[in-house]
Amino acid sequence: MKSLLEWVDLLISEGPKYGVFPEFDKSYCIVSPDYIDDAKELFSHLKINVVTGRKFLGGFIGDAQDIQAWLEKKALEWCDAIKKLSCAAQVVPHETFTVFTKSLQKEWCYIQRVVEGTETAFDSIRNEIQKSFLPALTALDLDDVEVNLMLKPSRLAGLGVDDPIYNAKWAYTASKEASLVLSKVICNGQTFDIHAHDEHYKKSSARSKESKDEELRTSVESLLDCLSSERKATLERKLTYKCSTWLAVTPNSQNNFILSANEFRDNVALRYARSPRRLHATCDGCGQNFTINHALKCKTGGLIISRHNEFRNCNADLLGKSGLTQIKIEPVIKEASKSSAALILDFCARGFRGKPNKMHFLTSASLMLMHPHIRVSQFLQFFTTMLRKKKSKYNSAVEELRGSFTPIITTCDGIFDYHGECYLKRMSERLSLKWDRPYSVIMGWLRCRMQMCILRSVSLCIRGSRKRWNNQEAEDGAAIPLVYEC
Numbered sequence: 001m002k003s004l005l006e007w008v009d010l011l012i013s014e015g016p017k018y019g020v021f022p023e024f025d026k027s028y029c030i031v032s033p034d035y036i037d038d039a040k041e042l043f044s045h046l047k048i049n050v051v052t053g054r055k056f057l058g059g060f061i062g063d064a065q066d067i068q069a070w071l072e073k074k075a076l077e078w079c080d081a082i083k084k085l086s087c088a089a090q091v092v093p094h095e096t097f098t099v100f101t102k103s104l105q106k107e108w109c110y111i112q113r114v115v116e117g118t119e120t121a122f123d124s125i126r127n128e129i130q131k132s133f134l135p136a137l138t139a140l141d142l143d144d145v146e147v148n149l150m151l152k153p154s155r156l157a158g159l160g161v162d163d164p165i166y167n168a169k170w171a172y173t174a175s176k177e178a179s180l181v182l183s184k185v186i187c188n189g190q191t192f193d194i195h196a197h198d199e200h201y202k203k204s205s206a207r208s209k210e211s212k213d214e215e216l217r218t219s220v221e222s223l224l225d226c227l228s229s230e231r232k233a234t235l236e237r238k239l240t241y242k243c244s245t246w247l248a249v250t251p252n253s254q255n256n257f258i259l260s261a262n263e264f265r266d267n268v269a270l271r272y273a274r275s276p277r278r279l280h281a282t283c284d285g286c287g288q289n290f291t292i293n294h295a296l297k298c299k300t301g302g303l304i305i306s307r308h309n310e311f312r313n314c315n316a317d318l319l320g321k322s323g324l325t326q327i328k329i330e331p332v333i334k335e336a337s338k339s340s341a342a343l344i345l346d347f348c349a350r351g352f353r354g355k356p357n358k359m360h361f362l363t364s365a366s367l368m369l370m371h372p373h374i375r376v377s378q379f380l381q382f383f384t385t386m387l388r389k390k391k392s393k394y395n396s397a398v399e400e401l402r403g404s405f406t407p408i409i410t411t412c413d414g415i416f417d418y419h420g421e422c423y424l425k426r427m428s429e430r431l432s433l434k435w436d437r438p439y440s441v442i443m444g445w446l447r448c449r450m451q452m453c454i455l456r457s458v459s460l461c462i463r464g465s466r467k468r469w470n471n472q473e474a475e476d477g478a479a480i481p482l483v484y485e486c
């Protein structure tokens with residue numbers, strides 16, 4: 001403590017030269033409870049506040065009891081914030097989900113990194129998330145397995161809502177390990193080498209992330225074993241394929257990534273192989289039982305055509321934005337004859353693959369049924385069958401036009417087949433050059449844009465009206481006088 005007083009004296013004498021004018025009545029000296037009387041005596045002439053615990057740079061320094069009391073107070077504030085967000089989630093779930101994942105949970109993530117032993121303080125927050133937030137967000141009655149799955153990162157079949165108790169265990173150890181070079185320098189008074197710190201930090205962070213991911217993946221796999229084989233197959237696809245970008249993106253009005261309440265909840269329910277809430281019993285178009293699969297395939301009312309057209313127009317628009325000028329929607333590749341109907345593809349663009357004189361034809365094919373029985377191992381076979389079907393129908397006509405052809409096959413989860421993935425990569429490359437932005441940023445944005453297009457289409461098929469509305473049975477005003485004459 002005497003050396004601390006020497007530092008204070010040096011600060012008083014040398015500080016003003018560098019513009020530092022210490023105000024000791026606003027300063028705190030944190031000591032162990034055993035030394036509090038000695039410290040008060042030592043610093044009494046400077047009127048420095050002597051305490052056993054005090055918040056510092058967003059964290060807390062002090063004995064375990066003080067830390068616990070401070071954390072409990074913070075936890076109460078956060079529980080209150082979660083309750084408020086739960087109320088908002090009933091009306092605007094996607095916006096609330098973004099506020100929670102991108103802002104609120106980051107507050108306790110920081111404290112978990114800088115304060116040791118915080119696990120028990122987060123019991124109440126986890127309970128609040130389980131009891132209020134997730135049910136309000138999804139509008140579903142969730143069991144423990146579903147909640148535990150949702151509290152995982154989105155790339156591991158979760159929603160991206162962090163489990164605060166589990167994270168507390170990892171965060172402090174990982175942060176302490178990553179800042180080891182820096183803390184050693186401070187404690188031993190050595191010269192700081194920023195390159196050594198940077199290298200150690202990167203290696204240590206990558207190592208911690210890898211171990212945490214491995215543990216989380218094992219935990220997800222054991223949770224999936226508790227589900228029925230059909231639900232397990234649906235969630236395994238989310239683990240294997242890249243179809244969860246829409247949960248990680250920050251939506252705003254400029255990027256058009258905000259989903260309506262029904263769109264968000266329908267797709268969260270389908271992600272966990274649950275039936276979306278308030279489904280009608282019968283189809284308003286054809287009168288059959290209104291299951292999810294029926295909603296996604298019933299052609300009455302034009303919703304399927306509308307879904308198809310939206311995906312086609314979105315892609316044709318992006319091709320134009322990537323700098324291609326010769327784009328045609330619905331090109332006729334073979335005229336109708338007496339024996340066969342005309343062959344029409346979705347869109348084509350000259351020079352898409354880099355050869356300026358070659359027309360590239362594209363068509364989208366959607367595996368838009370929920371296929372709970374299809375396991376990941378059978379999925380590739382499923383894509384191949386669809387690909388062969390499309391190629392056998394269109395390939396020869398395309399070759400006669402000296403063009404090339406790519407069928408883009410997608411599922412209602414937002415998963416693309418191999419050729420679809422190649423198409424996305426090529427498109428990202430073109431947009432990256434055109435917009436002068438990194439390829440990885442464009443790829444993430446494009447993947448999300450495609451997923452949003454598909455997810456909105458799925459919700460449209462579930463919620464949209466298939467009823468053919470009659471007009472007022474009057475084409476013009478000619479029939480109106482008859483009403484008065486009667």
Ligand SMILES: [Zn+2]
Nearest residue numbers: 283285286298
């Ligand atoms: Zn129907």
